[in-house]
Structure formats: C-alpha cells, structure tokens
Amino acid sequence: MIEASMQISRLKLYHYPATRSARVKWALHETVGDAFEVETVGLYDGVQYGEEFLRLNPNHGVPVLEITWDDGRVQVMLESAAMVAFLADAYPERGLAPPPAASPERADYLQMLHFGGSWADMMLWQVRIHEHVLPISERDPRTVARYRAKFTGEVEPQLARRLERSSFICGDAFTAADCVIGHCVTWARGYGMCRDELFRAYLSRLAKRPAFVAAFADARQFQPEVPQDQPLVSRFTG
Numbered sequence: 001m002i003e004a005s006m007q008i009s010r011l012k013l014y015h016y017p018a019t020r021s022a023r024v025k026w027a028l029h030e031t032v033g034d035a036f037e038v039e040t041v042g043l044y045d046g047v048q049y050g051e052e053f054l055r056l057n058p059n060h061g062v063p064v065l066e067i068t069w070d071d072g073r074v075q076v077m078l079e080s081a082a083m084v085a086f087l088a089d090a091y092p093e094r095g096l097a098p099p100p101a102a103s104p105e106r107a108d109y110l111q112m113l114h115f116g117g118s119w120a121d122m123m124l125w126q127v128r129i130h131e132h133v134l135p136i137s138e139r140d141p142r143t144v145a146r147y148r149a150k151f152t153g154e155v156e157p158q159l160a161r162r163l164e165r166s167s168f169i170c171g172d173a174f175t176a177a178d179c180v181i182g183h184c185v186t187w188a189r190g191y192g193m194c195r196d197e198l199f200r201a202y203l204s205r206l207a208k209r210p211a212f213v214a215a216f217a218d219a220r221q222f223q224p225e226v227p228q229d230q231p232l233v234s235r236f237t238g
C-alpha cells in the first residue's frame with residue numbers, strides 16, 4: 001500500500017526514441033522538467049529479452065518507469081498510459097488533469113487517455129508490427145489492411161470531431177490525455193494516416209510545448225523498419 005503522504009524521491013525512465021516511452025518522457029518533462037533519469041534500451045539489439053531487463057519487465061518492452069519513494073522503496077510501472085495518468089495526478093500543480101473526483105471532465109479525460117493507450121494503440125501496433133517489425137514471412141497484409149481501415153474509418157473521425165470543436169483532445173486546455181493521443185497521432189502520421197489539416201494543426205499546437213520538444217528531441221534516431229538481421233526479429237513475440 002502506498003500512503004497518500006509519500007513523496008517521490010527519484011524517477012527513472014527506460015526509453016527508446018519515439019516509441020510509447022516518448023509519451024511518458026513527455027509527461028515527465030511536463031511535470032518534473034528534466035529532474036528524471038533516462039536509460040535507453042537497445043530494443044533492436046534485443047536487450048529487452050536479456051535476463052536483467054526481463055526481471056524489471058517480463059513483458060520485455062519500454063517504457064518502464066522506476067519510482068523510488070522517500071522511504072527507499074522502489075516500484076516499477078509497465079504501462080505507458082498508467083504512467084502518464086500517474087504523473088499528472090502526482091503533480092496536480094501542473095494542471096494536467098481534472099482532479100480525481102466524480103466529474104464529467106474527469107470521466108472524459110480518462111476516457112480519452114485510455115482510448116489512446118489501448119484502443120487506438122492496439123490498431124497502430126498491428127500496423128507497425130506487420131509492416132516493419134515481424135520477420136517478413138510472418139507479416140500479414142490482411143491484418144495491416146484491416147487495422148488501417150479501422151483506424152481511419154473509426155478512430156480518426158472521433159478524434160477529428162473533438163479537434164474541430166476545441167484545441168486539445170478534452171477541450172481548450174492541454175491535458176495529459178494529449179500526451180497519449182498526441183503520440184498516437186504522430187505515430188499514425190508516420191504511417192500515412194491522420195493526414196487531415198486539423199491533425200497537422202493539432203500537432204503544431206503540441207509542438208509549441210517545450211516538454212514535447214524535449215521528449216521528441218531524439219526521435220530522429222528511430223528507424224521504423226527493423227532490419228531482418230537484427231536480434232529483435234528472431235526474438236519478438238508481438
């Protein structure tokens with residue numbers, strides 16, 4: 001049990017440029033500035049399947065957020081959307097989330113944060129692994145076509161309707177839900193989706209935030225295609 005009075009004494013992010021860990025890096029910059037540690041995990045080299053990393057995260061992925069509490073306890077979180085929500089609540093003075101109470105604003109914020117982190121993410125992941133990660137013999141063009149159509153036909157119009165009405169995904173104020181949805185939109189655009197002007201304008205609003213710039217400063221290191229001779233290809237479980 002974590003008591004409400006406990007303080008965070010150290011935060012460390014296990015990261016790989018432009019992947020889901022960039023959502024968390026962005027939320028960290030929004031909340032604690034540069035006061036956190038970052039370790040880059042060599043995903044394409046298969047470091048995430050090594051014994052040491054698997055002890056940290058049996059799901060062999062980034063992000064991992066290591067939280068050291070002021071009593072010395074160390075805890076890890078393994079889900080990016082949960083980390084973003086946790087950081088917004090842990091630093092309420094940053095104003096990144098409606099207060100955790102029963103309110104329409106809180107319900108809408110949680111709805112969009114998780115819509116990005118699970119529903120939209122699931123479709124983007126299928127497209128990504130079947131276009132660029134799995135061994136070529138295991139890639140399935142039908143899966144790509146199915147989830148591209150589902151994303152553009154179902155997800156995009158829902159996001160677009162919101163962005164027609166307001167500057168950010170939950171209204172005219174930026175929230176931590178934008179760290180997740182904004183990341184999904186950059187991901188989708190990298191795969192040729194979310195091409196409407198309204199998505200470009202949304203990203204340019206997000207890109208004015210210094211925390212966004214800091215979080216994505218290393219994005220150019222990301223190569224979408226995992227070369228077939230990289231250890232990741234033979235070990236990847238999807």
Ligand SMILES: N[C@@H](CCC(=O)N[C@@H](CS)C(=O)NCC(=O)O)C(=O)O
Nearest residue numbers: 019020060061062063078079080081
């Ligand atoms: N649901 C997890 C997914 C984490 C995940 O799959 N991360 C990918 C990068 S975006 C990864 O590290 N994959 C490496 C692997 O599975 O080998 C989250 O959102 O944090």
